[in-house]
Amino acid sequence: MVDFTNGPAPAGFMSPERFEADIFDCEVEGTIPKDLNGAFVRVGGEWLYPPSRPDDSPFSTDGFISSFRIRDGIVDFRGRWVQTPRFRNNLAARKQLYGVYRNPYTHDPSVRDLDKPYLATVANTSPLAFGGKLYALKEDAHPYEIDPNTLETLGPWDFNGQYKAQTFSAHPKIDPVSGDMVCYGYEATGMCTDDLWIYTISPDGNVKSEVRVKVPYVSTLHDMVLTQKYFIFPVYGYVTSLERLREGHLHWAFDKTAPTYWGIIRRDGDGSDARWFRGPTSVVMHTINAFDDGDKVIVDAPISDGNPFPFFPQLDGSPWDPVAAQHTIRRLTFDMAYNSDSYTVDILDPTNVVDLARVDDRYNSIPYRYVYSSMADPSQPFDRERAGNNRAVNTYFRFDVQTREWRKYFVGDTHSLQEVTFIPRSADAPEGVGYLIGTASNFADMRTELVIVDAEEMNELARVYLPFRHTPQVHARWYSNTELPLQDSPLPPYTGRRQA
């Protein structure tokens, strides 16, 4: 018997929906630019069955992938579960077999698989298109390949056996200069191992290089940055151990005494040159960009001084600190010409922003100008009678790291936005010329809306209405029809019977 009444959201906007959906020719207000031909792909999760323990993380929710296929100003929507072994095992048992976040010791014995923790992945974090294939990612397992048109789960992929790490990050980077993908796995040889394996993979799917390094301590390596010379990895705050897992805890706890390390590793080396720079406690769950400046390495990221995830407990048992969880855009400078293990930090602006920051991906790893993300702008109205007494992320912004200029787009007085994505208007358009795209939750009308915004003027061009509230995403990306083999029709040709 399925019973969500003790779950984290038994009712309301965030309660599980649990259905797959196809909406052909969605309702559109405004005009979708005719030059948009591709798919806005979202990956997130929700509970197929309620969590086995109330303290579990929302990051344990079953993966769900959805696509807004846009072409000639029309939109077709599709949403499907990512059918991982975990999803199928639960469905076969008609109950939740799995315990808390990335802790197989808490799973039902029938699915415990202590030596293969990746079998419990939920593939709920991020989409990836590379080499004409689409994947759903989570950092505790290999990527799960997804049919880009039907969203059918095709299974885990190891690049023809060339990718050896057990895990694959949700934030690989595509080098816009070479076209290669840089990806990595942490805890690469098993639970709580200090192995970080870094791969460079060419668009044809072949591994060009593998670099193996050890990290200063086992922590989340959720995201990284790239320059043309270096791989750059932050290690920060979250800690784990086999002892901790055997005691039945969630995979991560936050140690507010743990230093931050930044590993800088040559892309053309074997890992023996790795340098670890040490700084004060911080969290760098997501990055913005990085580039080389002579002997210096410049890294931009939204950084907090404490634990941004309230469901990962403080190691010392203290309450979660929402002030320390706030993010500001910071610039870190590493001088590779000196042997010092320190670095400088400049807060580019004191504004509290959502850390899901993006750039024009054509500028990954090279000097750039614009950061895009979202924020809760308190100067904008919120209709609490219609939308509830909530804090809303109501604004997308563009921040110019050269001039420090802000430009903003306000989504509406009953809405809360999710991660933004930048789409260049054309392959050779200047940086920043294009569109912003992302979904908004309309708390009043209980539905999800896709907004498309001019990225320079920051005015809305079109809004696509789903007739329901859709599964929350973690990350989303835009992929053009040149990056994925997208079909024009949402349905395959009809092959059934016809009346004569």
Next chain:
Amino acid sequence: MSKSDKHNLPAPGRRDFLKGAGVLTTGAPLQVLGSTSQEPDNWQQPRRCVFQQMPYVSFDGTGESYSAPAGNKSTREYLDSISREEYLRRHWFI
């Protein structure tokens, strides 16, 4: 029977809970969570909360709550403007 009475269905336990969900999702302390053997000593005042629109249970009560609107009010004026008979005539299919 008033227009709102049509929603007063026989209410087994779970429906009773859902009728109160507007309160429970406002961040009020939870009374219904089952205990587990893994509870740390400092779990107090558990509340349903959200993080970037993902729901979870905050056991120290420090999270951000999601407050459901007290009902969809977008048709309130319309409903008040018509009689019960007219409501049934226009919306017989409900």
